[in-house]
Amino acid sequence: MNNLTETGVYRGPRETIYETSSKGLTCIVPPALDVPAIDIADTFGSIARKSAPILPEVTEVQIMRHYSHLASMNFGIDSGMYPLGSCTMKYNPRINEDMARLSGFAGLHPYQPQSSVQGALQLMYELQKDFGTISGFPAVTLQPAAGAHGEYTALSVFRAAHTAKGNPRKKVIIPDTAHGTNPASVAMCGYEVVSIQSTESGMVDIEKLKAALDEDTAAFMLTNPNTVGMFDSQILEITQAVHAVGAYAYCDGANLNAILGITRPGDVGFDALHINTHKTFSTPHGGGGPGAGPVCVSAELASFLPGPIVEKEGESYRLVTPSNSLGRVRSFMGNFGVLVRAYTYIKALGGQGIRDTGEQAVLSANYMRVKLADVFDIAYDRICMHEFVISGSRQGHDYGVHTLDMAKRLLDYGFHPPTIYFPQLVDEAMMIEPTETESKESLDSFIEAMHKIAAEAKNDPDLVKGSPYFTPIRRLDEAEAARRPNVAWTGSID
Amino acid sequence: MNYLPINFQQKKEMLEAVGVKNIEELFVDVPEKARLKGLLPLGDGAGEMELVSKITALAKKNTPATELVSFAGAGCYDHYIPAFIDHLLLRPEFFTAYTPYQPEVSQGTLQAVYEYQTGICQLTGLDRANASMYDGATAMVEAAFMAVRLAHKRDKVVVAGSLHPEYLETLKTYTHADTVKPIFVDPVNGVTPTDDILAAIDDTVAAVIVGYPNFYGAYEPLEEIADAIHAHKGLLIVVANPFMLGLVEAPANLGADIVVGEAQSLGNPMSFGGPGLGYFACTSACTRQMPGRIVGKTTDVDGHTGYVLTLSTREQHIRREKATSNICSNHALNALAAGMYLAGVGPTGLKEFALSAVSKARYLHDALVATGKFEPLNEHVYGYEFALVYKGAAQILYDDLFEHGYISGVVLDEHVLLFAVTEKRTREEMDAFVNEVKAHE
Numbered sequence A: 001m002n003n004l005t006e007t008g009v010y011r012g013p014r015e016t017i018y019e020t021s022s023k024g025l026t027c028i029v030p031p032a033l034d035v036p037a038i039d040i041a042d043t044f045g046s047i048a049r050k051s052a053p054i055l056p057e058v059t060e061v062q063i064m065r066h067y068s069h070l071a072s073m074n075f076g077i078d079s080g081m082y083p084l085g086s087c088t089m090k091y092n093p094r095i096n097e098d099m100a101r102l103s104g105f106a107g108l109h110p111y112q113p114q115s116s117v118q119g120a121l122q123l124m125y126e127l128q129k130d131f132g133t134i135s136g137f138p139a140v141t142l143q144p145a146a147g148a149h150g151e152y153t154a155l156s157v158f159r160a161a162h163t164a165k166g167n168p169r170k171k172v173i174i175p176d177t178a179h180g181t182n183p184a185s186v187a188m189c190g191y192e193v194v195s196i197q198s199t200e201s202g203m204v205d206i207e208k209l210k211a212a213l214d215e216d217t218a219a220f221m222l223t224n225p226n227t228v229g230m231f232d233s234q235i236l237e238i239t240q241a242v243h244a245v246g247a248y249a250y251c252d253g254a255n256l257n258a259i260l261g262i263t264r265p266g267d268v269g270f271d272a273l274h275i276n277t278h279k280t281f282s283t284p285h286g287g288g289g290p291g292a293g294p295v296c297v298s299a300e301l302a303s304f305l306p307g308p309i310v311e312k313e314g315e316s317y318r319l320v321t322p323s324n325s326l327g328r329v330r331s332f333m334g335n336f337g338v339l340v341r342a343y344t345y346i347k348a349l350g351g352q353g354i355r356d357t358g359e360q361a362v363l364s365a366n367y368m369r370v371k372l373a374d375v376f377d378i379a380y381d382r383i384c385m386h387e388f389v390i391s392g393s394r395q396g397h398d399y400g401v402h403t404l405d406m407a408k409r410l411l412d413y414g415f416h417p418p419t420i421y422f423p424q425l426v427d428e429a430m431m432i433e434p435t436e437t438e439s440k441e442s443l444d445s446f447i448e449a450m451h452k453i454a455a456e457a458k459n460d461p462d463l464v465k466g467s468p469y470f471t472p473i474r475r476l477d478e479a480e481a482a483r484r485p486n487v488a489w490t491g492s493i494d
Numbered sequence B: 001m002n003y004l005p006i007n008f009q010q011k012k013e014m015l016e017a018v019g020v021k022n023i024e025e026l027f028v029d030v031p032e033k034a035r036l037k038g039l040l041p042l043g044d045g046a047g048e049m050e051l052v053s054k055i056t057a058l059a060k061k062n063t064p065a066t067e068l069v070s071f072a073g074a075g076c077y078d079h080y081i082p083a084f085i086d087h088l089l090l091r092p093e094f095f096t097a098y099t100p101y102q103p104e105v106s107q108g109t110l111q112a113v114y115e116y117q118t119g120i121c122q123l124t125g126l127d128r129a130n131a132s133m134y135d136g137a138t139a140m141v142e143a144a145f146m147a148v149r150l151a152h153k154r155d156k157v158v159v160a161g162s163l164h165p166e167y168l169e170t171l172k173t174y175t176h177a178d179t180v181k182p183i184f185v186d187p188v189n190g191v192t193p194t195d196d197i198l199a200a201i202d203d204t205v206a207a208v209i210v211g212y213p214n215f216y217g218a219y220e221p222l223e224e225i226a227d228a229i230h231a232h233k234g235l236l237i238v239v240a241n242p243f244m245l246g247l248v249e250a251p252a253n254l255g256a257d258i259v260v261g262e263a264q265s266l267g268n269p270m271s272f273g274g275p276g277l278g279y280f281a282c283t284s285a286c287t288r289q290m291p292g293r294i295v296g297k298t299t300d301v302d303g304h305t306g307y308v309l310t311l312s313t314r315e316q317h318i319r320r321e322k323a324t325s326n327i328c329s330n331h332a333l334n335a336l337a338a339g340m341y342l343a344g345v346g347p348t349g350l351k352e353f354a355l356s357a358v359s360k361a362r363y364l365h366d367a368l369v370a371t372g373k374f375e376p377l378n379e380h381v382y383g384y385e386f387a388l389v390y391k392g393a394a395q396i397l398y399d400d401l402f403e404h405g406y407i408s409g410v411v412l413d414e415h416v417l418l419f420a421v422t423e424k425r426t427r428e429e430m431d432a433f434v435n436e437v438k439a440h441e
Helices: A040-047 A060-072 A094-100 A118-135 A147-164 A181-188 A206-212 A235-244 A299-304 A336-372 A393-399 A403-412 A440-459 A461-465 A478-483 B008-018 B023-027 B048-060 B083-089 B107-124 B136-150 B165-174 B194-200 B222-231 B242-246 B284-289 B316-322 B332-370 B394-403 B427-439
Strands: A139-141 A171-175 A192-196 A217-223 A248-253 A272-275 A295-297 A309-313 A316-320 A388-391 A429-432 B156-160 B181-185 B205-212 B235-240 B258-262 B278-282 B295-299 B305-309 B374-376 B385-390 B416-420
Touching: A040 B332, A060 B083, A060 B107, A060 B332, A094 A336, A094 B048, A118 A139, A118 A272, A118 A295, A118 A309, A118 A316, A118 A336, A118 B048, A139 A299, A139 A309, A147 A181, A147 A217, A147 A248, A147 A272, A147 A295, A147 A299, A171 A181, A181 A192, A181 A217, A181 B316, A192 A206, A206 A235, A217 A235, A235 A248, A295 A299, A336 A388, A336 A429, A336 A440, A336 B008, A336 B023, A336 B048, A393 A440, A403 A429, A403 A440, A403 A461, A440 A461, A440 B008, A478 B295, B083 B332, B107 B242, B107 B278, B107 B295, B107 B305, B107 B332, B136 B156, B136 B165, B136 B205, B136 B235, B136 B258, B136 B278, B136 B284, B156 B194, B165 B181, B181 B194, B194 B205, B194 B222, B205 B222, B222 B235, B235 B242, B242 B332, B278 B284, B332 B374, B332 B385, B332 B416, B332 B427, B394 B416, B394 B427
Parallel strands: A171 A192, A171 A217, A217 A248, A248 A272, B156 B181, B156 B205, B205 B235, B235 B258
Antiparallel strands: A139 A295, A272 A295, A309 A316, A388 A429, B258 B278, B295 B305, B374 B385, B385 B416
């Protein structure tokens, strides 16, 4: 049932490329040597490789068919809607790809003379400025490779700034709604995590925050809008309380999408923010990355940023390391190729497009929220930002059909499921983020699929519990994979 | 312009459905005084034709190394990238996919990563590899952290000072919180003296980190260091360029417990240094402390072979502050390219490409030394990268030759230049370069 599509194309499991290999076949070889070949044994002696690694032995057509088959078993944003809350799977304009692939960008070596990379440095400089304008902060580093890397970087900036004042402090406060990367980044930075409970409505409990804040607090990390899709309306009071004990307020920018052109983290008292360029500025996720996680900070923190950053002097651009820099957080300048995509996207949108994007993201989410309210429990049924959380607890309680089952059933209807079981404080959570690039038709068909699944849960619960049926492969035994890890093919090629 | 597919009429219907009069009512929670008045000063949006002309003009202000005769390496290499790779990477099901949390519709990414992991295990000689890290520097840092976690009460890591300076700087940044204490051993003429490394090893050391080759292109003796650190129940972490691993011995066979590094050299463009591809491999004993995503093989309810993200109980979304790492996004698409590259070259091609690069490096090395203007920085075995001491001012030579279309490697100090010669360079180019060097006053 699962392996043949309507057109009869097989989309089921496929043996590994190693198993399709035949001894002696090859696809790419270097040209004939135009210099004398070294004697390997003579040159490398005891470190000459004794037995060749087992690698695929295939021709180009085999490679093309192998990976094309694998691609056909994948779902991407071009395949259909991907309403993954907090992950922001919006459409990625193709022009971004073409621009990143220009040889004037892709062919640059990081250490070639700065005079020969002025266009790249100008792009980075303008992007720093644009991120500053969008976020409301005066200083930006483009170096971090991903959102979580940005979190770590910003926390390290805080640590460096506190240390410069004589005491790095000990702990970082985080609401219980925080992404898992927040506490992990805090721990990597050597701080203790103090988690505080949110209010019934998913907001920061100011009293609990104030009780936790003291002279040992290095920072408070907040995702705003938060992971239940609400903008914390007490934000000015929150940042004030954080500053009152000499701590810094950090904005996890995972949800920046919702407030583009509406409000700026730098204007509501935050001291630092990271931007997930791959979410907000339309770089494809590539099955998990690469992304980029630039960090924007207040003037007070600018000198602590990791280098290099780009400065403009007269008409030329140069790389500099800020005066009190905490050091670098990776090699070279950052994920430059990803930054080209973000730059292209921002130039396409301009000031008006940026605001339209924020507005539409919020309108689409609210539209979907009201349209799903009759069959699902909405965790916080009020005006939301770009995402909202529904609960499958009604279906779970009444028919034994859980959120996971309904998510799998969505696959049969051609949709990628929303983020499930997060945030943890909502029972049977499904966090839905339609994004601004979905048409009303696609929003309506997702809503329709959700209604059908709710009806199926009631009338034929086993149907939903047994799903998916029409995917290239069906539910997988994840426990077995963890119990006996098999993470590499082992065998030989004949 | 924007990419919004909703027209005025539809927007009106949606506002009505929500029950608000206008869009502003949706932002009730944003305090009035925090709301922006008017548009951000980001200029007018541009259509696609304008974008192409504006951004192409920026690209044209650069002179890419790929269009010059470049000998620049130092952690980022101009290797040949087979044409088929980009055709496959641009399959939208690959490059527009999210992290494969729903395995039923992500088998393409999952299986491709499993095959990439297999390639990394084969090259390094280890049993376990993850789905990728950000770059070589962060992979090395994570390896140091992992070794300290595995060693329990030990927090010192002995680090060869001949590693990439930016990797050393990154490690310093990550250790500012004192969770891991690095002991840097200074290099002499581009090699970290083995005796100095051995002298730094004792029962308080969790691991030693050594390059293979090091930043200066030299292969330092691993086995002696491996024996010493193993005798003290610590681990050997090797930072290796995977391009060479079809030609030189797998680090695990020389005693490495963890092998990490930068795999940009396998099918990924230089792209001004990023995105790169950090790879990470270790022995099976370390599996549950390994950072990052891992793909594992299993079966579905019908008994078909399939793949899933596995061992996720180590990860940040479950373990939060007790996770092995904060890494969430990784460099999956770059890993996919590396997997495709390894499939394209196979064991024979990988060896032949490395042999070609090393032979050409030897040719250039000897030709430059024969000019009488250069001396080797040391007499160590090198691969396709080597450091030479120039008798004059290195920067002046470099700048002068750049005017003639050559990138004379990377200037390391007043007199030292680091040259990388990939398989892309030809004898003709190298001869012409050597002639320019001879002509330089």
